[in-house]
Amino acid sequence: MIIQRISRIISNYEMIMPLFAGAVTVLFVVAIFSLPLPYYEEQLYPKTFDPASPLNPYDRGGPPFTQVEIKDQYPENSPTAGYVTTYLTPFSWYLANTTLYLGTTIVAHPGGILDEILYNTRGLDTVVEPTILFIAFAIASYLYRKG
Amino acid sequence: MDSLGGTPYYILEFGDELVYFSPYTVSLFLLALVFTLFAVIAKPERQVDIAFGGDAYYAKETSLQELKFRRFMAIACGFASMGAMVTGDVFNFTLFISLVGICNVGIVAAVKNRHVQNAAYQYGIVALAATVPLFGAAATIAATTGTLSMVELWSNATPAVPPVVKALLVLGVMGEGMAPFYAAKAEMFRAPGAPYVIMCSLSSLLIFLRVIEVVLVI
Numbered sequence: 527m528i529i530q531r532i533s534r535i536i537s538n539y540e541m542i543m544p545l546f547a548g549a550v551t552v553l554f555v556v557a558i559f560s561l562p563l564p565y566y567e568e569q570l571y572p573k574t575f576d577p578a579s580p581l582n583p584y585d586r587g588g589p590p591f592t593q594v595e596i597k598d599q600y601p602e603n604s605p606t607a608g609y610v611t612t613y614l615t616p617f618s619w620y621l622a623n624t625t626l627y628l629g630t631t632i633v634a635h636p637g638g639i640l641d642e643i644l645y646n647t648r649g650l651d652t653v654v655e656p657t658i659l660f661i662a663f664a665i666a667s668y669l670y671r672k673g
Numbered sequence: 674m675d676s677l678g679g680t681p682y683y684i685l686e687f688g689d690e691l692v693y694f695s696p697y698t699v700s701l702f703l704l705a706l707v708f709t710l711f712a713v714i715a716k717p718e719r720q721v722d723i724a725f726g727g728d729a730y731y732a733k734e735t736s737l738q739e740l741k742f743r744r745f746m747a748i749a750c751g752f753a754s755m756g757a758m759v760t761g762d763v764f765n766f767t768l769f770i771s772l773v774g775i776c777n778v779g780i781v782a783a784v785k786n787r788h789v790q791n792a793a794y795q796y797g798i799v800a801l802a803a804t805v806p807l808f809g810a811a812a813t814i815a816a817t818t819g820t821l822s823m824v825e826l827w828s829n830a831t832p833a834v835p836p837v838v839k840a841l842l843v844l845g846v847m848g849e850g851m852a853p854f855y856a857a858k859a860e861m862f863r864a865p866g867a868p869y870v871i872m873c874s875l876s877s878l879l880i881f882l883r884v885i886e887v888v889l890v891i
Contacts, residue, residue: 539795539858546799546848550806553844557837564832566819654756654768658775661749665779668742672785 580622684761684824691761691822697886701758701879708875709751711868712744718867743783747869750776754876758883763821766887767811767845773876774800774849780873781856792859796852803848810842814891826891839888846884850877 535541576582679696694702717740720733753776757769778800782793815821817838818831825831852873 537858539792539855542851542854543795543799543802546851547802549844550802550848553806553837553840557841560835560837563813563817563835563838566817566832568819648764650762650765651768654765654772658768658772661746661772661775661779664742664745665775665782668779669782669790672738 580626691765691824692759693761693824694759698759698883701882702755705751705754705758705875705879708872709748709755712747712751712872715744715868717743717869739783739785743780743869746776746779746783747872750780750872750876754872754879757880761823763814763823763826763887763891764811766823766883767807767842770807770846770849770880770884771800771804773880774803774852777849777852777873777876780869781852781859784859786859789859792855796855799848799851803845803851805845806841807845807849810838810845813838813841823887823891834891839891843884843888846880850880853877 536545681693681695682699683694685692685694717735719735721730722733723730750773753769753772757766757773760766760769778793778797781796782790784790811821814826814834818826818834820826820831826834856870856873
């Protein structure tokens with residue numbers, strides 16, 4: 527009887543979303559109670575902050591326009607990582623030398639540090655992510671146009 | 674190097690495009706490829722309604738625009754499944770899974786029918802919500818082990834992935850792969866969605882099979 531009642535409830539597909547949300551919540555509570563998870567120190571982007579640097583908090587160390595040491599996800603697969611403009615455009619470098627606030631704008635213009643590191647080390651991600659966006663736009667525009 | 678899916682024939686390493694072909698992943702890849710080819714050559718099913726009380730029936734036509742859109746979504750879903758089957762990088766795996774999820778939304782949503790679109794809307798919300806545990810799991814794997822490469826994760830050189838993180842990954846994939854349930858509830862398997870709606874079931878089945886392998890090897 528109870529199984530009948532449960533199956534009658536979940537046969538309504540509008541009930542799946544609350545059930546799924548409940549499962550996610552329960553699992554997140556379990557995850558919070560299992561904290562702290564062990565943290566692996568050798569991370570891809572080491573967190574060393576230098577508050578005096580004009581590039582703070584994006585300063586990864588090393589002088590621009592020469593090769594800098596960056597940590598790759600797969601170092602053996604990206605032998606040329608670190609060569610490509612060393613992550614600053616000339617304009618960025620000018621701004622960095624004249625103001626103290628480049629760290630607040632650096633992701634918002636071409637050649638931002640984060641973008642270039644991303645393209646070098648996680649190239650396929652940057653292809654698949656826009657693909658997801660394009661598919662979403664295709665669905666939205668199709669649904670909108672057919673009225 | 675022994676893994677659950679058998680010894681890999683070939684490991685392609687190019688940037689972060691870490692791809693490995695083991696007997697298990699190759700069989701899943703071929704399955705996705707064959708069904709994508711079916712979606713390319715298939716023609717849409719025509720729904721036949723019988724007029725009650727008479728000797729008449731009429732066939733519903735699928736417009737060319739709708740046919741193109743649904744075929745495009747089915748093929749994109751096939752490519753996304755193929756990528757998810759052979760990738761050896763946890764973050765790329767989660768990205769391909771969410772691409773499969775959004776293509777399934779497109780396959781379901783393309784049918785001009787009110788209750789089908791309600792189902793697609795509900796499924797879209799579940800697929801959206803599922804990205805939180807999915808990408809959360811990938812991020813936590815990177816934080817606790819320092820790598821996203823499945824090849825390194827199964828080599829036992831890295832710390833073990835906590836079980837709760839594996840559970841988050843499985844729950845995320847479950848949410849993304851829930852499309853067949855909605856398609857079945859909206860009675861799409863008979864005529865309105867056929868034959869492209871097959872890609873929904875197939876891609877969900879494939880990502881479930883693959884996430885079992887991923888969870889067991891990492």
